[in-house]
Amino acid sequence: MSNTSDHTDDQAVSSAAPQEGDPNYLVGLDLDGRRVVVVGGGTVAQRRLGLLIASGADVHVISREVTPAVEGMATSGQITVVLRAYADGDLDGAWYAIACTDEPETNAAVVAEATRRRIFCVRADIARLGTAVTPATARYDGMTLGVLAGGQHRRSAAVRNALLEAMQSGVVTDDSTPITPGVALVGGGPGDPDLITVRGRRLLGRADLVVADRLAPPELLAELGPDVEVIDAAKIPYGRAMAQDAINAALIEGAKAGKFVVRLKGGDPYVFGRGFEELEACVDAGIPVTVVPGITSPISVPAAAGIPVTHRGVTHEFVVVSGHVAPDHPDSLVDWPALARLRGTLVLMMAVERIEQFATVLIDNGRAASTPATVIQEGTLRTQRVLRADLGTVAARVRDEGIRPPAIVVIGPTAGFAVEPHTS
Known part of the structure; x- marks a missing residue:
């Protein structure tokens, strides 16, 4: 896992002994404005184009035919498509190349030209015969995750997915970025803890104080760290008529004490949940509030x-x-x-x-x-x-x-x- 803006990752592991497994060197490429040639216009190429476009690369696709999705990318100006067979010399000026046709001999020719020109080239059909390998990749919250597993694509994808899910769910958090004190009204969903939104779970993982409803999924509270204070809204010591005022006070006092407070509610905060009353109270007190919708029951x-x-x-x-x-x-x-x-x-x-x-x-x-x-x-x-x-x-x-x-x-x-x- 690497952060695209961090240039010191290598130093952290430079003294480690060589490990058995994937011998490839995982690196991030700055392709912004640089020519990238993709030979092939089928579904394999289609899957790879999204991240290339997101990187800002000047993408050129060379293929006799392309999928409708690839054609749509060309029509919208995201890429350039040349409808013909690959020819030697097509990699002129390229910084990076991908060979992903359904013709092994064409893919081999692309790799040969790339090697001759000292251009790193991915060969999609037989990865070990290329000079570069595409990791299982995902982007999340300003970071790029990349996993290589020695050609075991299912394994690398599974690890990538597990890392991404852990970050999305808040199980793994980036505590290096301070979170601003305030209140988040988070809809916990209909009951099953897996049905909270990704954003809701992530914010819950950053909370210093959680004020939870009776209908909020209790399993989510069990995932919180031992330093997180949890207040059961149903047990705030006031009479029934005063309960909402007491909840509002707990949110405001927590935020004013410098805490990030999550108000965890069942379903959606604004569907019979009095969420807007809590928003008004916090705003009137000068507290910044984030509202995270929930899957409504x-x-x-x-x-x-x-x-x-x-x-x-x-x-x-x-x-x-x-x-x-x-x-x-x-x-x-x-x-x-x-x-x-x-x-x-x-x-x-x-x-x-x-x-x-x-x-x-x-x-x-x-x-x-x-x-x-x-x-x-x-x-x-x-x-x-x-x-x-x-x-x-x-x-x-x-x-x-x-x-x-x-x-x-x-x-x-x-x-x-x-x-x-x-x-x-």
Whole structure:
């Protein structure tokens, strides 16, 4: 793993004894504005062009024919394409070359010309016969990762992928860059810890203080270092009416103390999560705030149970409603008669404890009792339960089956779909 701006990497390992394995010397090339010739225009060339373009190289592709994607790169001015066979002399002025045709004799000729001109050349079909080897490469957060494994391409790709995932997830962090004190409102996703966003997990790995909701994935907290302070938002010692003010105060006080604070919430911070209230409080206090969206449970939890909230020819709309307030409560802002007339999908959040009231008001206002209704408890987790019923029977089924929060209720034609995806 090397940082493209670090010129001292060699010094750190220069005294190490030679190691068995890949004998190639891993180096970064400055190709910005320099001519690179790629002989071949198929899928192999196509895969290599992206990084060459990103490096700023002056890329010339020589091939009798090219893929539509390569043609598109030429049309957009990213590369130059010459539609003909390779000829000796095509590497004139090149700094780097890649031979990736499906003709071994052509690839050999390209390598021969490159060797004669002292140009490093990758031979895609038989790597050991070239004078350069392309490592398994990835770019992330200003760094370039490169892995060579003595021609074992699957191994090098696997190691590259593992390193990239570790950095994206925050398991491996670059602590050399100080992070500015402030607050990040991070959506933790629907429950499965693998469903947090890459950015969310990375910021969580940089936190000094984490204020976590009850529905935030607890496995993510287990990954934190021993020096990270964790506050359970449900246990802040204030009465229920004061709980949000206490959470806001914890965020602000932590940031003012010079800490990077992550407010870890279930789902998405702005979907029934009071995230905007926390944003306002921090901004009013002069605290910089980053908002990291999360995979929201009204869509992802039904998907995990095999239920799409929309489906061509069946439903063109879906509505997400909080069931926190009863339909007959004076504080309710929901137009339940309008929802009863809806032909699409209705997703009820925090509604399982009042499901009888919601089902009754929908039926009384015209929604058919036979409308499919599915309840998903602990969606996306190994303990997920799916109860399939209809609007007329769902309340009794929930009671009989002992369904408890957290659970989501899906009402509408697609709730009757019964093709559950495989879980891996």
